[in-house]
Amino acid sequence: MNPYFASQVMRRLAGRFRRLYGDEAERCLARLAMLVGRYGIEADLAAEPRPPWDHRTALIITYGDMLHGPAEKPLATLKRFLDTHLAGLVSHVHLLPFFPYSSDDGFSVIHYRKVNPDLGSWQDVEALGERFGLAADLVLNHVSRQSKWFGDYAHGIAPARHYFIEADPAADLGAVARPRSSPLLTQVATRGGPRYVWTTFSADQIDLNYANPDVLFEILDILLLYISKGARIIRLDAVAYLWKKPGTRCLHLPETHEIVKVLRDVLALVAPHVLLLTETNVPHAENVSYFGEGDEAHMVYQFALPPLILHAFLSGSTEALRAWGAGLADPPPGCTVLNFTASHDGIGLRPIEGLIDEAALAWLIARIQDSGGRVSMGKGPGGALRPYEINATWLDALNGAERPADVQCRRFLSSQAVMLGLRGVPAIYFNSLFGARNDHALAEKTGLARSLNRTKWDVATLERLINDPLACERLIWEGYRGLLRVRAAHPAFHPDGRQTFLDAGDGVLAFTREAPSGDERMLCATNVGAVERGLGAELLAGCGLAPGSGADCIADMPLQWRGDALVLEPFQTLWIALP
CATH class of the missing domain: 3.20.20.80 (Glycosidases)
Structure with a gap:
């Protein structure tokens, strides 16, 4: 037996199962022991651990049918385009849901274990993963109304008859926080008569019941299937809403965090090279809570970044973006953000x-x-x-x-x-x-x-x-x-490298990056406005730049000095390797 099964990870999992499922914990451990061997995945205990990312790591986010060409499936066309134009420039491809689906452009999954035949096959998916690290979505909060699981629920067929959440429409669910304005409960026909089921996102996306351990084990099985097909990053879609408890916001509940920890521990057992990425489009402090204490997600999206950059460029003011950036805490060791x-x-x-x-x-x-x-x-x-x-x-x-x-x-x-x-x-x-x-x-x-x-x-x-x-x-x-x-040529951009924001005056965003080894530093400065601005002598001297020295790594040209200050043209960014 894999020695991990007598490990600290298994002891942690036992505690997690007890917190989630009480007396069912021992049965859950036994089920897990049977599950992990199903797809022939096993951690290589003798292998040297590899760093999960460096300055060359970058992802492309794409649908499987983003490109169409003659006489081939879209996944084959996509692979050919990426191989031709982006190999060596990006390291990973986030292939958005590529399964049969009924709505929401793929995020209402009919069958988790099949590839949408309109896109291609599992062979096409695996082929993408040969040259790029493959990131795949685990759409784990809900499933399509057209799925077999929901069909079995409606007909009272085990085990899926307990896979969904029924609720009384007269219950007070006003505290529930949601990303949609559609009704929270949807009436459906079942063998036992009309029922109201929980639908956080839409009437076609029926929420799964994680209070039932059978649901979690279905998802664990799907997780291992994706890894066996080459997935190296697993994106947990809409994970913040997993656990429901009437009278609460049903958002970020302790049980939800516990499930993320279960997924992380299962990866530690059988696929420690695979990373968890949580998708939680919520205020920053709530978002980074999915790092846990370094025991939940390896990566979280930097969700505050897009609107803050947009605000800076539209308003010409960098105050909000700089204040937020300067206040960012370091991720736990072994964790990073996705920008x-x-x-x-x-x-x-x-x-x-x-x-x-x-x-x-x-x-x-x-x-x-x-x-x-x-x-x-x-x-x-x-x-x-x-x-x-x-x-x-x-x-x-x-x-x-x-x-x-x-x-x-x-x-x-x-x-x-x-x-x-x-x-x-x-x-x-x-x-x-x-x-x-x-x-x-x-x-x-x-x-x-x-x-x-x-x-x-x-x-x-x-x-x-x-x-x-x-x-x-x-x-x-x-x-x-x-x-x-x-970026890929400069270790200063390593995701683990130090970042320090500088005060360059409103309208200019300036920060330094430093390689984890300390061998390289980079000054990054951007003029977000439509008028010329400058980087002052004091800031530049503090970075070790003498007048007349240095070059812009982006343009591969000497810097444009004006006396002891640097000129930034409208909407110009400089990346300057520091001495």
Whole structure:
């Protein structure tokens, strides 16, 4: 037997199962012992532990059908495009849900163990993982109404007849916090008559009942399947809502954190090289709580970053972004953050609660709406509606259409340089690689505001755009790949490296990065405004830069000094290797 089964990890799991399931704990341990051998996954106890990330680590976020080509499945087209254009520039591919689904662009899963045949096969998924680390979604809060599990529940068939949460519509559930404004409970027909089931996200996405250990073990089995197919990062979708307890917010409950710890411990047993990434689009302090004490997620999204960068570039003020960045605590050892600006979802607004005031938030929302974006609402405690997320592509959110194309491209790339320079692992949404525009036609067709940022491409059309010397898409594409190339060449950008924010005056964001070894330091400075600004002599001297020295690593050119100060053009970012 694997020696881990007599290990401290198993003792921890025994305690976790007791806290979750009481007298069922021993049975849970026995089930786990049988489960872990099912897919032939076993930790290599003799292998030297490898660092999970470095300055070359970067993710692309993409749907499996983001690209279409002739005579092949979309996953094969995607692999060919990534192999040709991004190998060596990004290390991982986050392949958004690639399973049969009924709604929400993949996040209402009909069958967890199958690949959507419209996309390809498990062989195609595994092929992607040969050159890139594969990140896969574990959609564990809910399942499609069209799934076999829910069909069995409706017909009273074991074990799924206990997989879902029934509730009394007359019960007081007003304290429940939700990211949607749709009804919390949905009436469904069952063999026993009408029932009301818990639906946090939509009537098609039925929440699973984690108070039943059978549900957890179904999910553990699926987790191990994904690892056996090559997954190296497991994204826990909507994990904050897992455990329900009437009378509470049903958000971040202790039992939810305990389940994340169970998943982490199971990985420690059989796949310690696999990382957990939690998706919790909530205020910053709540978000980073999923690090636990270094015993929950390896990675959490830096959800406050996108709206703060957006606010800085739209307002011309770096005060809120700098104050937040300067106050960030170090992640626990072995943990890091995932930095991003855009994703398949919208730009969340809950994470900046308390970071900018209500007037600034209202102004930001108005700016986005004026430029063609939308705002989606969620329900807070008591059922009050409040803005939940901005829906727009990053380019249109940042620019609208009022600026010349070259200025829009420069502003866009500078915003990405901020994200790429910060401590953590960067994640880039596929459509941001070349600055896609809002897809109003798709949003009208689907009725989903998020579709503004979910354009799918004919691969030949996209290839023409990124090779057209007059196209904005090419300027952004080449600029973005250049930023990734420079970042990967400098150990100062290691996710574990030190980060120090500097006071460069409002309108300029400046911080230093240092390699964990101490062998390299980098000064990153960005002018978020439309007027020329400078880096003063005192700041530069403190960094060890003498007038007339140094070079910009991005442009690969000498620095533009003006006396003992450095000039920053509008929307310019400098990365300066320090002596």
